[in-house]
Amino acid sequence: MAILEILQYPDTRLNTPALRVEKIDAGTRKLVDDMAETMYSAPGVGLAATQVDVHRQIIIIDVSEDHSDLRVFINPEITRREGVAMNQEGCLSVPGIYDNVERAESVTVTALDRNGSRFTLNASGLLATCIQHEMDHLQGKIFVDYLSEVKQNRVRTKLKKRQRKAA
Numbered sequence: 001m002a003i004l005e006i007l008q009y010p011d012t013r014l015n016t017p018a019l020r021v022e023k024i025d026a027g028t029r030k031l032v033d034d035m036a037e038t039m040y041s042a043p044g045v046g047l048a049a050t051q052v053d054v055h056r057q058i059i060i061i062d063v064s065e066d067h068s069d070l071r072v073f074i075n076p077e078i079t080r081r082e083g084v085a086m087n088q089e090g091c092l093s094v095p096g097i098y099d100n101v102e103r104a105e106s107v108t109v110t111a112l113d114r115n116g117s118r119f120t121l122n123a124s125g126l127l128a129t130c131i132q133h134e135m136d137h138l139q140g141k142i143f144v145d146y147l148s149e150v151k152q153n154r155v156r157t158k159l160k161k162r163q164r165k166a167a
């Protein structure tokens with residue numbers, strides 16, 4: 001396994017829409033394994049392939065405390081959204097920035113797992129928030145896009161400054 005580089009906002013590659021995965025093969029599974037290692041080492045609770053510059057519809061999520069509940073969603077589709085929830089979100093591509101985002105409180109998602117089997121999941125709470133956040137990445141959307149223009153500018157300036165310092 002390998003730890004992959006996570007693209008940092010406002011890198012425009014994060015705005016690339018992901019294509020459907022046509023065939024789940026050994027390469028797909030290796031990518032999923034590498035994404036999991038990358039997410040756990042960050043550490044984070046979710047990661048989209050977009051964030052590691054692979055523009056395919058793959059997201060992984062593990063909201064457990066002990067890394068025991070890895071969920072893989074390939075070509076995910078939300079078929080039901082219900083309720084409204086406002087939660088503070090963060091993102092491995094936007095380190096150190098947290099803000100409230102309004103999402104559906106519960107969702108039903110259908111997707112393929114790492115073996116290519118189709119499954120349907122009803123999710124609420126943190127898992128539902130994560131699914132919506134990660135699926136946004138596949139459309140090239142980041143949680144800061146939901147914030148006010150003023151806040152977005154502030155985040156952009158802050159991260160660019162930090163990236164310059166690190167370089």
Ligand code: NI
Pocket residue numbers: 090091092093133134137
């Ligand atoms: Ni994110």
